[in-house]
Amino acid sequence: MAEKIKLTPKKIVLKGNSSKDSIAGKISAQKVQQDQKREEERKVQPEQPQVAAQKPAATSAPATAAPKRPAERVPPKPRTVFVQDERQPKTEAEEREVKKGPNVKPGADKKKSNLREDILKKEEHKKFFIGQKSRERGRPEATQATSSVPSRIKITEFVQVGELAKKLNVRAPEIIAKLMQMGVMATITQSIDAETATLLSAEYGCTVEVISLYEETLIQEESDEAADLVQRPPVVTIMGHVDHGKTKLLDALRETDVVATEAGGITQHIGAYQVTRPKGKITFLDTPGHAAFSAMRARGAQVTDIVVLVVAADDGVMPQTEEAISHAKDAKVPIIVAVNKIDKPSANIDRIKQDLAKFEILSEDWGGTTPFVPISALQKLNLDKLEDAILAQAEVMEVTANPKKRATGTVVEAKLDQGRGPVATILVRNGTLKIGDAFVVGLEGGKIRAMYNDRGQSVKEAGPATPVEILGLSGVPNSGDILNVMATEREAREIADKRQELARHQQAQQVKKVKLENFNETIEEGKVKEYKVIIKGDVRGSVEALTSSLEKLSSDEVRVRVIMGSTGEISESDVMLASAAKATIITFNARANAKVRDVASKEGVEIKNYSIIYQAIDDMKLAIAGLLSPDISERVTGEAEVRQVFKISGMGTVAGCSVRSGFLKRANAIRVIRDGSVVLTGSLKSLKRFQDDVSEVKEGFECGILIDNFNDLKVGDIIEGFEKVETQRTFEEIGNK
Incomplete structure (x- = not known):
């Protein structure tokens, strides 16, 4: 019995394998349940991958009946999975291959599942943030x-x-x-x-x-200690009328020939020179005497300590002499009168004193305080007396400076040199200017690379009241700009940048001040004509002076508009600008090369060259006169009296007239005068002698007259013929501003 009991599992196992139909039915039912379960899970979580079908249980026998040695006695055979199409049976391994696909490595299902989960999380985060941003965009942005x-x-x-x-x-x-x-x-x-x-x-x-951006560009000067102040040379400006001998006087003092270098013997731009005499040093500023340089002369008066007013003894006080007096008084600068050309037979010093007394300039021998020194620059007479008067006046004024502080100075003249770049003549006012100093001057900054004195000699430093020419500028400054030495080059550049920004804003605001409606009204009325010019000069001071002089020529009818003024040679861009603006290029000691002249010829741009400014002004007056509207006047050509009146159907009223004086022309305008009053101003439609049309009927002859659009003629009316005459006006006939 015991052996039979031990063999029971074998019988059960064999029994379980005996009916293939029963096993296949169970497996098919189990597979259907698993497929339904997977379908439900897929609906709930579509992102999770399908799980491969597990092997069904080999037997439904209880655990107590588990076989001991089935693998040893009966090797396991691959079980067959029956699908609906029983004609194509597949094993479990083949089923897994169908579900996974070909070339799928072990563990790929798990990796793919993790990857899909990561993608899903990122998509959820993206949707969340997109929704959040869209909700934010829906809110009011403000x-x-x-x-x-x-x-x-x-x-x-x-x-x-x-x-x-x-x-x-x-x-x-x-x-x-x-x-x-x-x-x-x-x-x-x-x-x-x-x-x-x-x-x-x-x-x-x-x-x-x-x-205030302007306040940020201001520079606070260092205070001076009384112990550091020393006597400095006086700065003297020589002023006077054209050809009264200012440059000749300076030439005599410097013992150099400056006059020979000036066009026409007239100084064209400011020069600064220092003269060493036995009794001390004197710094001279030679300002031009012509009215065109009023602005330059005004700058000279602003930096000077003493004005030497040169008056020719044989000529007297002239318009530029009066201007010089005005500039000196405005600057509150003491005046020393140098009466020049006393060597001429027609010299009259007393007349000079009398003329200047009208301007409250009284000589010391007339009870005043103004020194009068009679000199002859040509003969070098009494030059030592003039120097004594200058040094005595400087001693009374106690002109001092501190050479130990950072330098400050004034731009006397500036230009763009082709070989050296921007160059400026600086008159040091205080402190000591040295090579390597970082500075700001006007809108420009820089660092001094080289310095030259008035003799062209290289120097390493310049003390108070010393004129020097400096190199190292970032651009060309304006005459009269103040130079300040800064602690660092960076600080100088920052201030220069702020000043340039402020200048741009101010320029933009000036443009905005022009009201569009006023501009349109002026254009529509056609009252103001413009003469546009571009000015090119050798130095900035000359450009500014010429600009000021030309703009003063503007009137209510013609306005001189300076589109641009700059230093240096004429460039192609200057020509193209003039072509676009329909302007004339006026040059002062500046030239154009052959290529630029060819471009100007092709563009139809006129270039006028001058070396003396008053010649440019005279030519400009003629050009302005050509733009002036001519004077239009009426000239009566003759009179005719109406003797008979005929009304002709289809034509109107025809008057039979007799010419009493002058002549009547068919092309002239006419007036109908009745009882001394003008009843019509019009034109003739027809003028005939007998049956012939004529163009003119002279005095003593009769004619037939038909007036255009007028039929109310009466016997006794006077028909007056007149013509309009145009007369070209001159510049002197208009009132200058």
């Missing part, structure tokens, strides 16, 4: 921006739209839209004034503090 707007910002007089947007933490397009609502059209790179920026910022609840 509310979101306003929440981060600062309560207070600082700006200068002008601020760019983009910069203002950054300060307010607001998007630039929103700022531009606000400006459009305020009637201001501006792009992100354009600037608006502080007033507009303040109004716009107030809408966001932000207070604006305006910082």
Whole structure:
């Protein structure tokens, strides 16, 4: 029995394998249940991969009946999985291959599942943030921006739209839209004034503090210690009328021939020279005497200590002499009168004293305080007395300076040299100027690379009241600009940049001041004509003086407009600008090369060259006169009396007339005069002698007259013929501004 009991599992196993139909049915039912379960799981979690079908249990026998040695006695055979199509049976391994696909490595299902989970998480995060941003876009944008707007910002007089947007933490397009609502059209790179920026910022609840850009460009000079002050040479400006001997006097003092280098013997631009005499040093500024250089002479008076007024003893006080007196008095500078050309037989010193007394300049022997020194620059007479008077006046004035501080100076003259670049003549006012000093002058900055004295000699430093020519500028400054030495080159560059920014803003504001409606009215009325010019000169002072002189020629009818003024040779760009603006190029000691002249010829641009400015002014007057509207006057040519009146159907009223004086022309205008009053001003439609049309009827002859669009002629009316006469006007006939 025991053996039979032990063999029971064998019988059960064999029994279980005896019926293939029963096992296949169980496996098929189990597989259908598993497929249904997987389908339900796929609907709930579609992202999870399908799980391969597990092997069904080999038997449903209880655990107590587990066989001990089935593997040893009966090797396991691969079980067959029956699908609906029983004609194509597949093993479990083949089924897994179908589900996984070909070339799937072990563990690929797990990796693919993890990858799909990562992609799903990223998609969920993306959807979340996109939804969050879309919800934010749905909110009012101003509310979101306003929440981060600062309560207070600082700006200068002008601020760019983009910069203002950054300060307010607001998007630039929103700022531009606000400006459009305020009637201001501006792009992100354009600037608006502080007033507009303040109004716009107030809408966001932000207070604006305006910082003066001009104040940031100012430079505080160092204070002087009394112990550091020393006596310096006086700065003397020589002024006077044309050809009264100013340059000849300076030539005699310097013992050099400056006159020979000047065109026509007339000084064309300011020169600064230092003269060493036995009794001390004197710095001279030689300013031109012609009226064209009023601005240059005014600058000379601003930097000078003493004015030497040169008056020719044989000529007396002239218009430029009066201007020089005015400049000296405005600058509150003492005057020393040098009565020149006393060697001429017609010299009259007393007349000079009498003429100057009208301007409250009284000589010392007339009870005044102004020294009068009679001299002859040509004969070098009494030059020592003039020097004594200058040094005595300087001693009374106690002109001092501190050579230990950073240098300050004034631009006497500046130009663009082709070989050396921007060059400026500087008169040191205080301190000591040295090679290597970083400086700012006007809108330009730089570092001194080289210095030359008035004799052309290289120097390493220049003390107070010393004129020097410097190199190392970033650009050409204007005459009269102040030079300040800075601690570092970076500091000088920052101040120069701020000054240039301020200049750009100020220039833009000047353009905006021109009102469009006033401009259109002027154009429509055609009252003002423009003569446009481009000025090129050898030095900046000459360009400015010529610009000032030409602009003064403007009148109510013709305006001289200087489009551009610069130093250096004429370039092709200058010619193209003149062509576009229909302007004339006026040069002063500046030339154009052959290529530029060819371009000017092709473009039809006129280039006028001058070496003496008053010649340019005289030619400009003629050009302006050519633009003036001519004077139009009426000249009566003759009179005819109406003797008979005929009404002709289809023609109108024909008057039979007799010419009493002069002649009547068919082309002339006529007036109908009745009882001393003009009843019509018109023109003739027909003029006949008998049956013939004629162009003219002279005195004593009769004619038939038909007036255009007028039939109310009466016997006794006077028909007066007249013509308009144009007379070309001259420049002197208009009132200059």
